[in-house]
Amino acid sequence: MAQGHQASGIVAGRLSEDEIASNFSDLHSAYAPHEAAVAADRCYFCYDAPCVTACPTDIDIPLFIRQIQVGQPEGAAQTILSQNILGGMCARVCPTETLCEEACVREAAEGKPVEIGRLQRYATDTLMARGTHPFTRADATGKRVAVVGAGPAGLSCAHRLAMLGHDVSLFETKGKPGGLNEFGIAAYKSTDDFAAREVDWLLKIGGITVETGKALGSGLSLDALKADYDAVFLSIGLAGVNALRAAGEDLSGVRDAVDFIEDLRQSDDLGSLPVGRNVVVIGGGMTAVDAAVQASLLGAQNVTIAYRRGRDAMPASPFEQDLAAAKGVKLMFNVMPVAILGDGAVTGIELEYTNVEDGRVKGTGETVTLVADQVFKAIGQTLDGAPDGVALEGGKIAVSGPGRTSVADVWAGGDCASGGEDLTVTAVAEGRDAAMDIHAKLTSC
Amino acid sequence: MADLTTDFLGIKSPNPFWLASAPPTDKEYNVRRAYEAGWGGVVWKTLGSEGPPVVNVNGPRYGAIYGADRRLLGLNNIELITDRPLQTNLEEITRVKKDYPDRALIVSLMVPCDEESWKAILPLVEETGADGIELNFGCPHGMAERGMGSAVGQVPEYIQMVTQWCKQYYSKPVIVKLTPNISDIRNPARAAFAGNADAVSLINTINSIISVDLDQMAPQPTLDGKGTHGGYCGPAVKPIALNMVAEIARDPETTGKPISAIGGVTTWRDAAEFMVMGAGNVQVCTAAMTYGFRVVEEMKAGLSQWMDEKGYTSTADFIGQAVPNVTDWKYLNLNYVSKAKIDQDACIKCGRCYAACEDTSHQAIWMKEDRVFEVNDAECVACNLCVEVCPVENCISMEAVTPGEVDPRTGKVVQGDYANWTTHPNNPSAVQAAE
Numbered sequence: 001m002a003q004g005h006q007a008s009g010i011v012a013g014r015l016s017e018d019e020i021a022s023n024f025s026d027l028h029s030a031y032a033p034h035e036a037a038v039a040a041d042r043c044y045f046c047y048d049a050p051c052v053t054a055c056p057t058d059i060d061i062p063l064f065i066r067q068i069q070v071g072q073p074e075g076a077a078q079t080i081l082s083q084n085i086l087g088g089m090c091a092r093v094c095p096t097e098t099l100c101e102e103a104c105v106r107e108a109a110e111g112k113p114v115e116i117g118r119l120q121r122y123a124t125d126t127l128m129a130r131g132t133h134p135f136t137r138a139d140a141t142g143k144r145v146a147v148v149g150a151g152p153a154g155l156s157c158a159h160r161l162a163m164l165g166h167d168v169s170l171f172e173t174k175g176k177p178g179g180l181n182e183f184g185i186a187a188y189k190s191t192d193d194f195a196a197r198e199v200d201w202l203l204k205i206g207g208i209t210v211e212t213g214k215a216l217g218s219g220l221s222l223d224a225l226k227a228d229y230d231a232v233f234l235s236i237g238l239a240g241v242n243a244l245r246a247a248g249e250d251l252s253g254v255r256d257a258v259d260f261i262e263d264l265r266q267s268d269d270l271g272s273l274p275v276g277r278n279v280v281v282i283g284g285g286m287t288a289v290d291a292a293v294q295a296s297l298l299g300a301q302n303v304t305i306a307y308r309r310g311r312d313a314m315p316a317s318p319f320e321q322d323l324a325a326a327k328g329v330k331l332m333f334n335v336m337p338v339a340i341l342g343d344g345a346v347t348g349i350e351l352e353y354t355n356v357e358d359g360r361v362k363g364t365g366e367t368v369t370l371v372a373d374q375v376f377k378a379i380g381q382t383l384d385g386a387p388d389g390v391a392l393e394g395g396k397i398a399v400s401g402p403g404r405t406s407v408a409d410v411w412a413g414g415d416c417a418s419g420g421e422d423l424t425v426t427a428v429a430e431g432r433d434a435a436m437d438i439h440a441k442l443t444s445c
Numbered sequence: 446m447a448d449l450t451t452d453f454l455g456i457k458s459p460n461p462f463w464l465a466s467a468p469p470t471d472k473e474y475n476v477r478r479a480y481e482a483g484w485g486g487v488v489w490k491t492l493g494s495e496g497p498p499v500v501n502v503n504g505p506r507y508g509a510i511y512g513a514d515r516r517l518l519g520l521n522n523i524e525l526i527t528d529r530p531l532q533t534n535l536e537e538i539t540r541v542k543k544d545y546p547d548r549a550l551i552v553s554l555m556v557p558c559d560e561e562s563w564k565a566i567l568p569l570v571e572e573t574g575a576d577g578i579e580l581n582f583g584c585p586h587g588m589a590e591r592g593m594g595s596a597v598g599q600v601p602e603y604i605q606m607v608t609q610w611c612k613q614y615y616s617k618p619v620i621v622k623l624t625p626n627i628s629d630i631r632n633p634a635r636a637a638f639a640g641n642a643d644a645v646s647l648i649n650t651i652n653s654i655i656s657v658d659l660d661q662m663a664p665q666p667t668l669d670g671k672g673t674h675g676g677y678c679g680p681a682v683k684p685i686a687l688n689m690v691a692e693i694a695r696d697p698e699t700t701g702k703p704i705s706a707i708g709g710v711t712t713w714r715d716a717a718e719f720m721v722m723g724a725g726n727v728q729v730c731t732a733a734m735t736y737g738f739r740v741v742e743e744m745k746a747g748l749s750q751w752m753d754e755k756g757y758t759s760t761a762d763f764i765g766q767a768v769p770n771v772t773d774w775k776y777l778n779l780n781y782v783s784k785a786k787i788d789q790d791a792c793i794k795c796g797r798c799y800a801a802c803e804d805t806s807h808q809a810i811w812m813k814e815d816r817v818f819e820v821n822d823a824e825c826v827a828c829n830l831c832v833e834v835c836p837v838e839n840c841i842s843m844e845a846v847t848p849g850e851v852d853p854r855t856g857k858v859v860q861g862d863y864a865n866w867t868t869h870p871n872n873p874s875a876v877q878a879a880e
């Protein structure tokens with residue numbers, strides 16, 4: 001029987017332990033101190049810096065870079081974390097090429113921005129390596145806030161509220177906190193169990209009680225929370241997934257990409273994780289890219305992303321597209337699934353070519369069939385489990401201003417709330433801003 | 446390739462790049478390798494009197510300041526003169542000179558400030574066949590505490606006296622190396638030439654404490670918890686040296702006299718700048734100590750390419766060319782008006798010019814919508830600060846206002862004629878002179 005790449009079906013052990021270790025090491029390696037100093041020296045300390053405007057959490061980037069330059073990465077971290085308590089994770093996962101680094105004047109000048117993300121990581125890693133927490137709590141206010149969902153939005157909100165002196169109960173349906181930082185982000189962006197370590201470090205502020213295995217909708221109700229707490233913040237992310245609505249969707253070997261990624265993130269032995277030989281990923285966003293790249297890194301021989309529009313429309317940034325290509329993933333554009341083929345287990349997928357007319361995708365009638373033993377669906381996550389009575393907008397919880405929902409004393413932020421891109425950093429910003437608004441409300445008489 | 450040959454005091458060398466008296470020239474091994482690497486000349490590490498040699502510290506001797514990427518910008522040192530026996534040095538000098546007759550070899554000297562000491566050492570140096578001597582009146586640390594080095598260089602009468610002794614007891618050219626640790630460099634230079642020196646060389650190192658160890662609470666380099674001031678050199682001292690060279694070159698008492706320029710020479714351009722400012726050649730220490738002897742290749746190639754581009758066939762063509770254009774502030778043309786202009790295509794919108802002008806100068810730069818930065822001619826005094834802080838070279842330029850046009854800042858028509866402070870109505874002395 002063929003081994004490794006060429007073993008057919010969904011099998012484990014395609015690659016050696018060393019290959020797996022090297023494939024899943026840090027995407028962007030950490031700076032050594034001298035590298036950080038050289039990189040920091042490139043920053044011009046711009047006036048009203050455009051990079052700051054581009055950062056959803058408004059980190060004072062020129063200031064923190066200058067602090068690195070003068071040899072105080074811990075001070076730099078303080079600057080970062082005071083705006084973005086998950087600055088360590090953001091440094092690893094932010095698509096900086098479409099945020100701060102895209103706006104950097106050196107990107108405009110020479111196509112080579114200051115490496116803000118890596119510098120941010122250098123600063124936050126240095127501070128976190130000390131094992132201490134840099135913030136302290138204000139005097140207790142006696143107020144209690146319920147935060148539902150322990151992803152980036154919930155963690156950021158909870159931390160800020162605790163810092164301001166409120167007591168926080170953080171409810172999470174899963175067995176551990178972290179949200180997609182823990183279960184979704186690509187493994188090579190959050191190595192060495194960083195997500196869990198960051199949560200532990202964040203909770204050192206005190207005043208936050210994490211209650212796992214508690215789900216809004218089953219066991220917890222919004223009315224009960226409203227009755228027990230002075231305010232409620234909803235940060236439940238997007239727990240549902242869109243269905244493909246193509247024949248063969250329930251064949252074995254067809255999965256939601258997020259489930260595959262969750263397994264991967266929770267595995268402590270990646271070599272034992274089964275993956276197909278011929279993998280097809282349906283979708284065009286970050287989830288599609290992450291699933292495809294990680295399938296390839298696990299040793300799948302042929303990995304294809306099938307996206308129904310053209311390259312320009314692809315939600316995954318050019319950087320992500322290049323990353324996929326570099327990791328051996330083939331990108332197919334203007335194709336949509338018609339049927340998943342197979343008898344019991346998937347054996348192939350039939351795709352139809354498309355044209356986009358006035359923004360609408362239309363099949364051309366011409367089809368192509370790819371061999372496949374594993375198909376991942378990555379066509380979008382949806383809001384699932386929003387409490388009754390809370391107004392929605394475009395499939396998300398409608399919010400105005402700093403996360404105010406239609407219900408008094410209930411705020412929402414992160415992926416589950418309307419507005420803003422679905423990014424870790426945006427979730428952090430929204431959680432923080434809602435916390436400030438909740439604080440203002442709770443402390444005004 | 447242009448001809449880089451120089452004739453300095455009748456001493457010929459294949460190029461104007463000499464190694465200054467310092468560790469790179471402390472022994473035969475180094476000097477031979479320096480010549481092989483292409484240096485035009487060498488000033489041997491300073492020799493002291495016969496007898497037990499000086500001792501150096503056994504801890505760190507250097508401290509440094511850095512620019513981006515640990516680029517060394519300034520070095521300071523607490524080294525003394527050579528710590529090897531006089532006889533050894535003299536023998537080595539003799540051998541090396543014999544093997545490299547086409548290269549300049551100057552012997553640097555520092556002995557106590559009495560006629561006997563000089564009378565004793567000069568014949569020994571004469572015997573080596575070296576091309577000349579350089580009197581080290583500059584070393585600012587250690588030796589100065591013993592009444593030598595800059596302790597002599599700070600007293601013009603001593604300079605003149607010692608120079609006269611040297612001219613009396615030594616037949617070849619005498620170069621006097623000046624200390625910059627003095628308020629008016631023209632006085633020691635005048636004294637040297639009054640004592641019949643053939644040339645002056647400058648600068649030696651500048652008194653400095655380069656940094657402080659904040660844990661040990663002591664200057665760096667720190668030896669067993671203590672530090673002392675050292676001598677500062679390297680790229681950072683070049684502007685100071687350039688000014689001092691220019692001062693001597695344009696002083697009516699010394700103008701036209703030979704100068705060997707030292708201080709921060711790191712590239713061909715530094716050398717060219719010193720030479721157009723009146724230096725017949727340059728001496729280099731820190732650049733060689735930072736990058737090794739091979740840096741001279743860039744210096745030679747660069748100077749040669751520049752000479753070719755400019756059509757200079759010999760170094761004599763450009764030596765001193767900029768001296769007539771160094772003047773006193775009071776003679777600068779006050780009728781000359783210029784304005785900063787930002788090249789919008791080159792601008793990368795960093796806003797540094799704005800921050801600098803708005804916060805610290807004349808509020809003459811507008812920040813308009815979409816980060817468009819423009820100069821307000823009605824406020825711009827043409828100070829040049831924006832040009833200096835702009836990270837993009839040539840993005841901001843200073844454009845002269847054509848005579849006849851109105852300067853929007855003053856509302857006055859720009860005059861085409863030349864007028865300076867000496868005749869300006871606001872100058873009390875000018876008014877007095879007119880009365």
Ligand SMILES: Cc1cc2nc3c(=O)[nH]c(=O)nc-3n(C[C@H](O)[C@H](O)[C@H](O)COP(=O)(O)OP(=O)(O)OC[C@H]3O[C@@H](n4cnc5c(N)ncnc54)[C@H](O)[C@@H]3O)c2cc1C
Binds near residue numbers: 416422
């Ligand atoms: C595969 C993948 C890769 C991604 N990669 C990146 C990336 O590289 N960079 C980037 O910036 N963004 C990335 N994102 C997006 C980013 O992860 C999200 O925008 C971000 O996590 C949103 O944070 P959140 O707190 O709103 O939601 P989540 O992180 O989804 O957290 C929501 C939390 O609420 C819990 N929850 C859900 N329902 C309930 C309930 N009823 N009761 C109690 N708890 C509940 C969930 O278990 C979860 O812990 C990625 C997303 C995916 C899916």
Ligand SMILES: Cc1cc2nc3c(=O)[nH]c(=O)nc-3n(C[C@H](O)[C@H](O)[C@H](O)COP(=O)(O)O)c2cc1C
Binds near residue numbers: 467622
């Ligand atoms: C370590 C060190 C030792 C020096 N020793 C001497 C010396 O013995 N005699 C001397 O005349 N100058 C000495 N100098 C000064 C140099 O010759 C030179 O004047 C000075 O360093 C400025 O040139 P630079 O900027 O190229 O280094 C020394 C400099 C250094 C760095």
Ligand code: SF4
Binds near residue numbers: 061087091116425
């Ligand atoms: S949080 Fe993200 S976007 Fe903001 S500065 Fe850091 S890396 Fe850039």
Ligand code: SF4
Binds near residue numbers: 042045103104105114
């Ligand atoms: S835009 Fe770039 S250069 Fe300017 S402050 Fe930000 S990181 Fe520094």
Ligand code: SF4
Binds near residue numbers: 791793794796831841
């Ligand atoms: S300093 Fe230069 S590049 Fe920056 S905004 Fe001003 S003109 Fe533009």
